[in-house]
Amino acid sequence: MRAYFIGIDIGTQGARTVLVDQRGALIASASRSFVLDERAREEQSPTIWWNAGVELLDEVLNSLPADFDKSAIRAVSVTSTSGTVIPLDQNNQPLHNAIMYSDGRSAEQGKRIQKIALRHVKDGYTGFNASSGISKMLWFMERYPDKRNRIALWIHASDYMVGKLSGVYKTTDYTNALKSGYDVANLKWPAYIIDELGLKKEWLQAVVPSGTVVGRLQEDLATRWGLKEIEVVVGMTDGCASQVASGAVKPGDWNTTIGTTLVIKGVTRNQVIDPLGRLYSHRHPEGYWMPGGASNTGADWITVDFSSDILQWNQAAEKLIPTGKIAWPLLQDGERYPLSAPHARAIVPEQASKAELYAANLEGVACIERLAYEIIEELSGEKVAAVYTAGGGSNSDVWLKIRASMLNVPIYKCKAASGALGAAIMAASNTYYQSVIEAAPQMTTMEKEVYPDDRLVVRYEDQYQQFKQKLKVLNYL
Known part of the structure; x- marks a missing residue:
């Protein structure tokens, strides 16, 4: 019934x-x-x-x-x-x-x-x-x-x-x-x-x-x-209700929401203590931990420079990746997570066409996302098993492909990840189901599953290491 x-x-x-x-x-x-x-x-x-x-x-x-x-x-x-x-x-x-x-x-x-x-x-x-x-x-x-x-x-x-x-x-x-x-x-x-x-x-x-x-x-x-x-x-x-609505509710599950900014929330077995204060942890209903952080990097650069024909830019990016170019589309000065660098500025690759810049920026945001998860794994001693994603940035198929390959984990795009749905799941979690871990998979729908592309994984490993080295040279990391 x-x-x-x-x-x-x-x-x-x-x-x-x-x-x-x-x-x-x-x-x-x-x-x-x-x-x-x-x-x-x-x-x-x-x-x-x-x-x-x-x-x-x-x-x-x-x-x-x-x-x-x-x-x-x-x-x-x-x-x-x-x-x-x-x-x-x-x-x-x-x-x-x-x-x-x-x-x-x-x-x-x-x-x-x-x-x-x-x-x-x-x-x-x-x-x-x-x-x-x-x-x-x-x-x-x-x-x-x-x-x-x-x-x-x-x-x-x-x-x-x-x-x-x-x-x-x-x-x-x-x-x-x-x-x-x-x-x-x-x-x-x-x-x-x-x-x-x-x-x-x-x-x-x-x-x-x-x-x-x-x-x-x-x-x-x-x-x-x-x-x-x-x-x-x-x-x-x-924020926690939206995480629940994304389906990321059990240890090893993480949610990345890419809107104006990039927000990461997940579930770990142990409390994540970040001495630099970039992350803080909520308490999970089942006693686990729900660490998270918010970056100044997101999809706002698309709205500013690429909103005229987003389909065209995505189609062009599909043919250009991996670009091998190091980019970081940081619109405002300073970053708070995954690195604390108030003096940080955008990184713009030289001699790039507008289409190449678009594709490189997609990769740059994926690099920031990977760095965030890398730091989480270091602090928690636990592995990221899967990433559930929401927000306007998850509507680009090529960006999902880039991110899955850069992170080398499956990405699940949620059909709906609203706060209201999260509240409804919490309403059901102990009145119909036995826990939120039981309720969320039953009450959420994955619109798309994207798996790493082996060809891109190898190329992006090198590009990511170059990205990190660039941040170190600039004294951001």
Whole structure:
């Protein structure tokens, strides 16, 4: 018998809701853009999110055929931005607008917190900055001291939606809690948060594995939508939800999303400790680790210089690879991952036609991706078994061929890797399936499988080593 699951994604500029079955087949979906003011990058009213969420659920659930079995809808979960926090009063009402992850006003607090954390945390996350939830909590306490005594609880963006659905606000998950200072290695709130930052213990949520059922849909909402009091599953950050939706959920699996930037996330058995701070690790629901990092290198150069006829450029590149040319299409100055080089600049090969430059740039991004995975393997002592890919950059067949051969691992292109689908998979992970490792392969679909081309593998090994040598000569690596 079919079972169904709801996933809700609350983004910065809008929201999306999906209803899928236990195989991940899309039954219905709806999306909304928020009506926001000029301060939306700093603060947003959570009421906007909830109103949009209700409208979307109205649209999705009321559009179902009359003979649709709503009693088979099992669970709902939510994904939203990492680092966005909200102070609640004793009645679970926001004391203030949500302070957004993109709000830079807490930069000074982030620096202070990082110094304190480095004294107390040996092998854990200490990369606190203006985008961290804990930095925003301290900023709020210092900016609005008159509201301090009215704070009853600090929550995250997805927690607010979970709370409105279930009435349970006190619980969050590993991924949301990380940037609020939770120690995901020892599974506790560290003492320095209370002793040195001045937060109160009762303000901090209980933290559980992602995918944990925390409550049931409130009766009035169940009645509104003609549902049972279905299970409500704790939320998850958007980056981790997208990783889940890509299918990269078991040790050795990795996800590369190439959009404006290149984002890499994966699963390891052991925690990855990066002394240079390029990588940080979320905690996997099954106790593994989910390290990841984001590069400034991506596909933005295509939009700027090659968007006029992308099919033409891809066809030309197919005939030109391997180019043997060293290129790095870095549009902005500086790189953060896989190498920390604020002085880095683009590498442009000499005497290259525009078609050759396009093909060489595809190879250059693949070199950066390989370097990222090489560093991951060195730090973790584990092998990359497969790469699942998403983002606009995964739509080029020739680029997939280049990347699979440069990495020398199979690449699986996901049919859909949205945050909303990731939330739906998490909703199913412990209500229908036994784990997210069981749920994800059943609920994701691979649109394409690309394997290394033996001829290219040999040639790209030499080209990659030349690329690394060039970075060393330039003092980037």
